[in-house]
Amino acid sequence: MSLIEFEQWEDAFELLNPLNNFTFERQRVRVFRDPLLGHTSVYNPAIEDGLKVFLGDVDEAWLKKLAEDTEQNCLFCSARQHLLARYPDGFIDAGDVRVGEALAFPNLFALAGSHSVAIISRKHFLRLEEFDPALIRDAFLALQNVARASDRKNPDYRWLSVHSNYLPPAGASQLHPHFQMLASSQPYQHQAQLAAACQQWQSRHGEPYHACLVKEEQEKQSRYIAATGPWHWLAAYAPLGSNELMGIHETQGDFLELSYEDISQLAAGLSHVLAYFGHLGYFSFNFSLYALRHAEKEDGFSCVIRVMTRQNPAPNYRGDDFYLQKGLSSELMLAHPEVLATGARGFFNN
Numbered sequence: 001m002s003l004i005e006f007e008q009w010e011d012a013f014e015l016l017n018p019l020n021n022f023t024f025e026r027q028r029v030r031v032f033r034d035p036l037l038g039h040t041s042v043y044n045p046a047i048e049d050g051l052k053v054f055l056g057d058v059d060e061a062w063l064k065k066l067a068e069d070t071e072q073n074c075l076f077c078s079a080r081q082h083l084l085a086r087y088p089d090g091f092i093d094a095g096d097v098r099v100g101e102a103l104a105f106p107n108l109f110a111l112a113g114s115h116s117v118a119i120i121s122r123k124h125f126l127r128l129e130e131f132d133p134a135l136i137r138d139a140f141l142a143l144q145n146v147a148r149a150s151d152r153k154n155p156d157y158r159w160l161s162v163h164s165n166y167l168p169p170a171g172a173s174q175l176h177p178h179f180q181m182l183a184s185s186q187p188y189q190h191q192a193q194l195a196a197a198c199q200q201w202q203s204r205h206g207e208p209y210h211a212c213l214v215k216e217e218q219e220k221q222s223r224y225i226a227a228t229g230p231w232h233w234l235a236a237y238a239p240l241g242s243n244e245l246m247g248i249h250e251t252q253g254d255f256l257e258l259s260y261e262d263i264s265q266l267a268a269g270l271s272h273v274l275a276y277f278g279h280l281g282y283f284s285f286n287f288s289l290y291a292l293r294h295a296e297k298e299d300g301f302s303c304v305i306r307v308m309t310r311q312n313p314a315p316n317y318r319g320d321d322f323y324l325q326k327g328l329s330s331e332l333m334l335a336h337p338e339v340l341a342t343g344a345r346g347f348f349n350n
């Protein structure tokens with residue numbers, strides 16, 4: 001019997017559609033509720049037909065010019081990296097952390113007690129298909145090094161997360177590919193909600209929620225994509241962002257306890273996800289990886305990464321975070337999760 005309740009409901013909306021000579025139309029609006037956190041996501045098949053209105057076309061010539069223009073003064077390009085902030089002596093004596101092409105350094109405008117940036121590539125601009133697993137792995141390894149230093153200085157910083165904003169529609173102030181890591185002694189709202197829900201599930205059912213989710217999704221097959229090592233990848237039932245795909249570590253909730261192999265397999269999966277998004281015609285994305293330092297069995301917490309697409313870049317692009325997200329904490333689903341999972345599977349088989 002299924003422990004997890006995948007709740008959804010449907011409403012109908014009637015209109016005379018000017019796109020079809022004002023003929024009567026009934027649109028089906030289906031709302032999906034996240035089984036763990038309760039947030040909602042809405043799907044209307046009619047939107048898939050008019051997807052271009054929501055996605056926008058990529059203006060490749062404009063994007064190429066934006067990349068060329070911003071490269072001239074980019075602080076993240078090798079020629080100007082000496083101008084970046086550095087860690088104080090005693091924290092990281094070298095001032096920064098370099099692994100392969102990755103360079104981790106302090107964020108100039110911190111949003112938490114510990115806030116770092118990791119440049120992931122020498123190249124100033126990458127298409128999503130070019131986020132190579134080795135580049136991603138080295139950026140995570142560089143950030144893990146910083147997290148170790150942060151943990152020595154502030155052992156009470158249990159709340160750690162790694163994120164990316166790629167390209168201006170995703171909120172990036174720098175175009176150059178980079179990740180960010182936050183750590184603090186108190187959780188931000190989503191972390192607190194996630195951890196509390198995981199703990200409650202563990203105490204009620206005696207096993208972690210995300211382990212149950214992986215097991216049920218693997219049995220159903222419809223939203224399960226593939227595994228890379230200990231990471232299981234699936235399409236989110238109720239996404240927090242467009243086209244959201246999730247990666248779940250089988251057992252480990254502590255970012256500092258992830259082995260080299262764990263991080264390599266995380267990078268492999270994330271690279272496949274981004275290649276799939278690139279194939280679908282997207283250029284911009286966010287991800288968030290949630291971790292909990294010293295996660296114990298009773299916390300029922302596993303590392304989870306959520307990867308989502310954003311509005312495509314073009315001059316005067318339309319913001320895709322509107323009242324639905326900002327005011328109603330809900331997300332618009334551009335595709336059915338089962339359809340996304342089916343498409344993504346092909347990108348995990350190479």
Ligand SMILES: [Zn+2]
Nearest residue numbers: 074077124176
């Ligand atoms: Zn650059």
